[in-house]
Amino acid sequence: MARQSIEIAPGAVFYPGYLDRAGQEALLADVRTAILAAPLYHPRMPRSGKPFSVRMTNCGPLGWVSDVEGYRYQGTHPETGAAWPAIPQALLAAWRELSGFAFPPEACLVNYYADGTRLGLHQDRDEKELAAPVVSLSLGDTAIFRIGGTKRQDATFSVKLASGDAFVFGGPSRLAYHGVDRVLPATSTLLAESGRFNLTLRRVTAAK
DNA sequence: CAGTTACG
DNA sequence: ATAA
Numbered sequence: 001m002a003r004q005s006i007e008i009a010p011g012a013v014f015y016p017g018y019l020d021r022a023g024q025e026a027l028l029a030d031v032r033t034a035i036l037a038a039p040l041y042h043p044r045m046p047r048s049g050k051p052f053s054v055r056m057t058n059c060g061p062l063g064w065v066s067d068v069e070g071y072r073y074q075g076t077h078p079e080t081g082a083a084w085p086a087i088p089q090a091l092l093a094a095w096r097e098l099s100g101f102a103f104p105p106e107a108c109l110v111n112y113y114a115d116g117t118r119l120g121l122h123q124d125r126d127e128k129e130l131a132a133p134v135v136s137l138s139l140g141d142t143a144i145f146r147i148g149g150t151k152r153q154d155a156t157f158s159v160k161l162a163s164g165d166a167f168v169f170g171g172p173s174r175l176a177y178h179g180v181d182r183v184l185p186a187t188s189t190l191l192a193e194s195g196r197f198n199l200t201l202r203r204v205t206a207a208k
Numbered sequence: 209c210a211g212t213t214a215c216g
Numbered sequence: 217a218t219a220a
């Protein structure tokens with residue numbers, strides 16, 4: 001199935017409307033199930049211990065976590081100690097369609113942005129396999145997403161990411177700085193609550 | 209280190 | 217937008 005796509009920058013590809021409403025509802029149900037097993041929590045910044053405003057959890061063999069000790073991937077939830085739940089099949093299918101990478105993702109970071117939540121400009125660089133892209137899916141309220149280049153001082157621009165949109169960071173944009181400036185309240189009817197879920201699929205270890 | 213604030 |  002051919003998909004509408006827009007290459008925002010080399011290797012940074014936007015797929016507006018990637019999931020239709022039924023697909024969004026099915027994926028949201030999977031996310032709800034995952035959160036029952038692995039509750040959302042507030043990560044903390046390395047060194048300072050300051051909490052993020054975004055709440056997080058993960059699916060997959062590995063999950064990205066941050067606390068006063070630093071950033072890392074680990075196999076268990078930092079608060080419950082339980083293994084992360086499996087990555088839902090719908091997300092594995094999206095990875096196969098969008099990543100162009102022959103090996104499966106090992107982590108799905110689930111970020112929940114309540115109204116007022118922001119996430120500062122950063123790089124996803126804790127993965128060993130940088131040949132694999134990061135695949136992102138949005139559910140719920142529209143985000144004002146910001147993306148720049150591979151250096152923090154590079155120019156940035158913003159893109160609105162709506163419910164059902166996909167975004168892929170690959171090639172020269174794999175290490176592009178990006179963040180979320182804000183979430184626009186009441187821009188989607190998908191969630192019963194306000195806010196937005198973002199799901200990012202990553203290959204963490206070197207693919208063999 | 210993916211935060212926050214002040215400043216321009 | 218940039219810096220501390």
